[in-house]
Amino acid sequence: MKNRLLFTLLLILSAGILFGNLYTDAYNYTYKVAKYYGVNDERAKVIAQTVAEEYEKFPQVPYQIFVAVIVSESGFKNLYGDSGHAVGYCQLHESATDYVALFFPEIKHILSKISHDDLIKFPALQIRIAYRYLYLIMKNITNYNIIKALNFWNNSDKYYLRVFDTLVFIDSIAMKN
Numbered sequence: 001m002k003n004r005l006l007f008t009l010l011l012i013l014s015a016g017i018l019f020g021n022l023y024t025d026a027y028n029y030t031y032k033v034a035k036y037y038g039v040n041d042e043r044a045k046v047i048a049q050t051v052a053e054e055y056e057k058f059p060q061v062p063y064q065i066f067v068a069v070i071v072s073e074s075g076f077k078n079l080y081g082d083s084g085h086a087v088g089y090c091q092l093h094e095s096a097t098d099y100v101a102l103f104f105p106e107i108k109h110i111l112s113k114i115s116h117d118d119l120i121k122f123p124a125l126q127i128r129i130a131y132r133y134l135y136l137i138m139k140n141i142t143n144y145n146i147i148k149a150l151n152f153w154n155n156s157d158k159y160y161l162r163v164f165d166t167l168v169f170i171d172s173i174a175m176k177n
Contacts, residue, residue: 024052033076054132058132069153100129134153137153147160
């Protein structure tokens with residue numbers, strides 16, 4: 001099963017790299033999945049734009065995987081979780097936002113002006129931080145091993161299975177015209 005999921009993932013990523021525009025593909029994919037999960041049009045556009053922008057900056061993080069993380073974490077709902085300690089679409093903990101702030105001064109500057117709880121009001125910022133967090137996990141902790149990075153994200157040795165199962169499902173949604 002693990003090999004089948006990895007093969008599917010490689011096919012998805014290869015097709016995107018060979019045949020598409022990075023920004024447009026990431027935007028359309030994210031937008032379609034967000035709309036499927038009931039996100040209003042304005043918010044879906046903000047989320048899709050932010051994912052596309054972050055993907056252009058950090059193409060090491062496949063946007064498809066990132067969108068699967070959003071679905072796995074919140075089902076595209078902007079909410080508090082983990083007894084109020086996790087915020088937003090990607091269920092960010094303060095330790096994650098602090099880690100990202102260490103590497104990105106512009107994020108550190110913004111976070112110095114708002115509380116962690118107030119991140120709920122800033123969906124684009126949440127997405128930016130979460131995308132960069134996954135990138136930093138891959139780069140600094142797991143040597144670009146996406147399976148280990150996903151497991152680190154959720155502190156679980158099987159989280160990648162949840163994300164890959166989600167990916168297989170949402171990919172069919174995003175590929176419809």
